[in-house]
Amino acid sequence: MSPAPRRIAYRHRLPTRIWHWVNALTVAVMLMSGLMILNAHPRLYWGWYGANFDHAWIDFGRRPFPGWVTIPSTYDLAGGRIWHLAFAWVLVIGLVAFLLTSLWNRHVQRDLAPTADELAPSHVWQDIKEHARLNFPRGDAALRYNILQKISYAAVIFVFLPLMILTGLAMSPSLDAAFPWLVDIFGGRPSARSIHFIVAAAILAFIAVHLAMVILAGPVNEIWSMISGRYRVPPERSGA
């Protein structure tokens, strides 16, 4: 029995790595400054108007989010808005640049787009079972995104982040005046604000699962590969 040779593969290209870390910081700032803004009026509504005397579908109570999850760390709506509206530019510009680059270098078509075979329910179910057993791909298979990765990354990139941006813009009275469809597609400003919060929660859930997977799959190798691009390929199991 000789140890398997160490095999290093180039897994993440530079634009992907840059955007990953810029966006990780940006999303963290957006979520934390967003909770500060939500602290100012922690009630959410559906429809065209929504204030204290109207029915809220969720009411978090007074100043519900503690300082360690908000930016700034003491109650400061003006400060939260300054952070949120400045980093919103980084979010939008970063996402657009990443999408254009990734279409051009075919990252989207080659790595993110699921194939018809992968989308077959039996394949998806198989992948769910493998994840549940913490049985992660090895060898060449570890160099490609599996179908659950593809679905979750595509959801964040093509659905969640664009929805955050659109619902954020829909809360702007000046942009609503210029583009009434912006608020119409969400059924009103309070509805857009509710969807903004729900999708933010979905992004937070993605981050939790994503971090758990990184830890379970080998955090040093996974994190180093997103910094350097180089990934130590887990060897095939002997006899596999």
Add this chain to the structure above:
Amino acid sequence: MGLLKSAEGLTMKSQRLIGGRDSLAREYGQADLSPVFRSNGTAMPDTAEYARHLAENFANWRLVVDGLVARPLSIPMAAIRALPSRTQITRHDCVEGWSAIGKWHGLVLGRILNAAGLSTRARYVVFHCADRFGQYPYYESIDLIDAFHPQTILAWGMNDRLLPVPNGAPLRLRVERQLGYKHAKYVQRIEAVESLAGVYRGKGGFWEDNTGYQWYAGI
């Protein structure tokens, strides 16, 4: 924080660029009105002068228009209410996140400014208010794009009644494409200025001066 604040200029310019200067805020129907239109900030100005005006039903309240104008004005409330008015049902968006839909009756601001004859040097319109937060009087300011916007009115009525005190009686600003704190209540004086630097602490409004809210509150 300085770098973050510098993004505000970009945010304002892009709203004006892609949103256009003349876009109209949506006007809703009677059926869309909020059942209760809440108030925010001052609910009752706490000065003896305001109490006297309230006791007199604002019979002696006057709107002063001065600063960089050819013909300074001082218009009694009764005359303001007698002038042709505009009625609009619009959505009020508070910086805190809530929205309410209300019906407003008032005088188009551009008409008053034209009557006073703005100087070509005037670039901003400052609204001086009767309410105070501690030692500071409330004030707000807008530029001439919003000042001459057709939906920018000085409202004296809300939901088919005279404006209630918590909502700014007898006269408040409606500047429909910006957030609620720009909609100055209890307006006593309109001043045309060339620069905001010399007005109070120079940022163009009470909240802008004291907490760092954006002067242009379009988002």
